[in-house]
Amino acid sequence: MNKRFLKVAAFSVAIIAAYTLFSSLYVPPMKPEEPPSLEAVHAVGVEGLISLGEKVFKGKGACALCHNAAGRAPLLDNIMEAANTRIASIDYHGSAKTAEEYIRESLASPSAYVVPGYGMAGDELTSPMPDVTTGAIGLSAQEVDSVIAYLQRLSGVDVTVTGEAGGIDVSGAIEATTDSEGAR
Amino acid sequence: MRKHIPGLLRVFALLLVILACSQTFLPSAFAGEGAGSSVISGEAAPAGAESSAPRLTKDDYPASSVVRPRVAVWMAAQMHLWFAAFVLAVPIFVVIIEAIGIVKKDERYDRMAYEFIRVSMTAYTLTAVTGVLFTVVLFAFYPHLMKYLLSIFKPTVFLYFLFFILENAALILYFRLWKRLKTGAGKIAHLCIGIALNLAGTAIMFVANAWVTFMMSPAGVDIKGAFQGDIWAAVHNNLWNPMNLHRFIANIAYGGSIVGSYAAYRFLSSTTEEEKAHYDWMGYTANLVSIGALLPLPFAGYWLTAEIYAYSQQMGITLMGGVFAWLFIIQAVIIGALFLAANYYLWCGLSRSEGGRRYTPYIKYIAFMVAVSFIVWFTPHTLILKPWEASALGGQYHPYLGPLGLMPAKNTAVNIMLLFTFLSFLFYRRANRVAVVSWAPYGKAAQAAIFSAAILNIVFLGVYYGYFANTVYKVASSVPQVATTLFAIIACLVIEFFIYRGAKEAGVYRWGRMPERSQYAIFLITVSFTWLMGLMGYVRAAIRQHWHVFSVMRDASADAFTPTIGYAANVVSVGTIIFMALVVFIFWLSGRKGADFGE
Structure with missing residues (x-):
């Protein structure tokens, strides 16, 4: 074991240590979202449904990934009013008659109406949003109901959805802020 | 007997792989016999359930009190991938060097190429051993996932073994016949064996990439994961081609860096001027190949990322805009360090010739531009702030530096960094020529004009599309920016070639006249490459989140959560140290007396 070898080894370990410390100390310790769990939520009445809808919106539904202030997708604070305007637009290709139907339709067929400026690059008529009722997101019918209820509350209108949320599968609805490190 | 040990180990490893896989093809392998085994949960899809992706519960994963299953698989996979990259990369490098030696009729190239294929022999053995280890832990801890993947990819497993046998046969011939096929047609035939070795090795990688990318962007299956019968559709999924290209280029860059480190260490250990000159030249050539491959690597990365977005917007955003966004800041720091080290090595190389002095005054300007680009590249967009900090700043984004955190600014910075690194190379090349x-x-004026116009165009595209166009077009500037960079590099190289055709030498060019500290730049490149590969392997797997096979087969194990970046960095660091120690062992083994099997 000569001196030169030790110098090279120490140099290499120092580089690895520098990267490790940078990743551990400089980078904020953000905890990734918890994996969806099959947990029964006994939501009671409208408030329970809205609460579940908020969890789905920010968790499993992945809605908040794009519908946020960064502007990747339109904000949904006032979606109920906007929905009525959009249904009346000549660019609307769907079959919804009410704002609630419009949101339900948008969750499964996002291209029924594409807000100007938010289409795919080079194809303004196609939405980059996936069908959230299938594939990786795969919201259940009850979860769709809860999201609509949450958006109705967000828009300040009466909640018209009457889905019963008791005992449903809320896979992924657990908030990302849950501290899971201790369990690990 | 001792000289046959690596060969025997490889045969043993092959037998183990065949044994492991033959067990998986037996119908009873997953039949749930015995107390320790488990069957797939009763929630499976009704009709056609045999080929649908199973829905698992925690009880479907064998428990272990000895090791954490995911960490064991992670470490085994990473070790195998590092060694696989080594043994795929070095032969590519070796064949290129051998071909240059034939064209230039320069013995030094042949000597270097041979030295490296000798080093690869032990690495092949360790690749096979880690491959067996990886297979064993996968089948041990994730039997249902492996059964599902095999139900789709069984024919490609046979293909994998076929290529594996071909590769080994080609490797043995290539190595053993090196000194017998030394001249004329024999040498060309030898080169062709080397090319066959690389084709087989690359084919193995492509087959394995199909399995990996299927897990990220499954194709050829329905929404429940039931295989539709078209295996080509499953292989040729959205991410297969970009992954193939990205890994192929990365392997060349990595192979060059490994060879460079070997040369650097031998340079530092050299006792004679002749040895120093040889290893200095070897280090330079290896570094040139490595950095040459590093230049187009970000572009292959763009393509891969664009395809991830095209396949799943959600996956793309998770990757770039979600919790992993900070990982790309780490990546930027490491790649920035790589570029700085590569530039530093080239600047040190100016001391090899008397004419190099003419260009040393420009170093400070290049260093400034590379450093500025580096800083822009790792400027984060969203800052994690305490409430009082956010209130003092007026929001989450810094009012002046915030825009530098956006992708268009980073694309602009990386292209400028590439161009200035190229400028360092250009100065180095012409250092001793008149x-x-x-x-x-x-000609030089034309080069300066092309270079300046390219910089202006890259900045304009980045600023206009990034900050004055619709949100949708924010990253639309990346392709024309890349095209501009490539055009400038190719055009300047062509002009350079004609300007310096038949050029005179400015002075004596002395290989080996390099400061010792320059060799540490090469070590930095190799260690950084290795660590970065580990980190990017983590994010590639982690963007599947809680899915074994994205959107069709959920991970229900206790380890289904995504580990934090800090945790991943620790795992990668431990892996890097073990891998680098093994690489040093390989270098030592191949450097000792009697290790030259070909003689």
């Missing part, structure tokens, strides 16, 4: 063609000043 052009003799009469139009040389005009």
Whole structure:
């Protein structure tokens, strides 16, 4: 074991240590979202449904990934009013008659109406949003109901959805802020 | 007997792989016999359930009190991938060097190429051993996932073994016949064996990439994961081609860096001027190949990322805009360090010739531009702030530096960094040459014009599309920016070639006249490459989140959560140290007396 070898080894370990410390100390310790769990939520009445809808919106539904202030997708604070305007637009290709139907339709067929400026690059008529009722997101019918209820509350209108949320599968609805490190 | 040990180990490893896989093809392998085994949960899809992706519960994963299953698989996979990259990369490098040696009729290239294929022999053995280890832990801890993947990819497993056998046969022939097929047609035949070795090795990687990318962007299956019968559709999924390209280029860059480190260490250990000159030259050539491959790597990365977005917007956003966004800041720091080290090595190389002094005054300007680009590249967009900090700043984004955190600024920075690194290389190349063609000043003016116009165009595209166009077009500037960079590099190289054709030497060029500290730049490149590969392997797997096979087969194990970046960095660091120690062992083994099996 000569001196030169030790110098090279120490140099290499120092580089690895520098990267490790940078990743551990400089980078904020953000905890990734918890994996969806099959947990029964006994939501009671409208408030329970809205609460579940908020969890789905920010968790499993992945809605908040794009519908946020960064502007990747339109904000949904006032979606109920906007929905009525959009249904009346000549660019609307769907079959919804009410704002609630419009949101339900948008969750499964996002291209029924594409807000100007938010289409795919080079194809303004196609939405980059996936069908959230299938594939990786795969919201259940009850979860769709809860999201609509949450958006109705967000828009300040009466909640018209009457889905019963008791005992449903809320896979992924657990908030990302849950501290899971201790369990690990 | 001792010289046959690596060969025997490889045969043993092959037998183990065959044994492991033959067990998986037996119908009873997953039949749930015995107390320790489990069957797939009763929630499976009704009709056609045999080929649908199973829905698992925690009880479907064998428990272990000895090791954490995911960490064991992670470590085994990473070790195998590092060694696989080594043994795929070095032969590519070796064949290129051998071909250059044939064309230039320069013995030094042949000697270097041979030295490296000798080093690879032990690495092949360790690749096979880690491959067996990886297979064993996968089948041990994730039997249902492996059964599902095999139900789709069984024919490609046979293909994998076929290529594996071909690769080994080609490797043995290539190595053993090196000194027998030394001249004329024999040498060409030898080169062809080397090319066959690389084709087989690359084919193995492509087959394995199909399995990996299927897990990220499954194709050829329905929404429940039931295989539709078209295996080509499953292989040729959205991410297969970009992954193939990205890994192929990365392997060349990595192979060059490993060879460079070997040369650097031998340079530092050299006792004679002749040895120093040889290893200095070897280090330079390896570094040139490595950095040459590093230049187009970000572009292959763009393509891969664009395809991830095209396949799943959600996956793309998770990757770039979600919790992993900070990982790309780490990546930027490491790649920035790589570029700085590569530039530093080139600047040190100016001392090899008397003419190099002419260009040393420019180093500070290049260093400034590379450093500025580096800083822009790792400027984060969203800052994690305490409430009082956010209130003092007026929001989550810094009012002046915030825009530098956006992708268009980073694309601009990386392209400028590439161009200035290329400029370092250009200065190094012409350091000891004096052009003799009469139009040389005009040629140089044309190069300066192309270079300046390219910088202006890259900045304009980045600023206009990034900050003054619709949100949708924010990253639309990346392709024309890349095209501009490539055009400038190719155009300047072509002009350079003609300017310095038949050039005179400015002075004596001395290989080996390099400061010792320059060799540490090469070590930095190799260690950084290795660590970065580990980190990017983590994010590639982690963007599947809680899915074994994205959107069709959920991970229900206790380890289904995504580990934090800090945790991943620790795992990668431990892996890097173990891998580098093994690489040093390989270098030592191949460097000892009697290790030259070909003689």
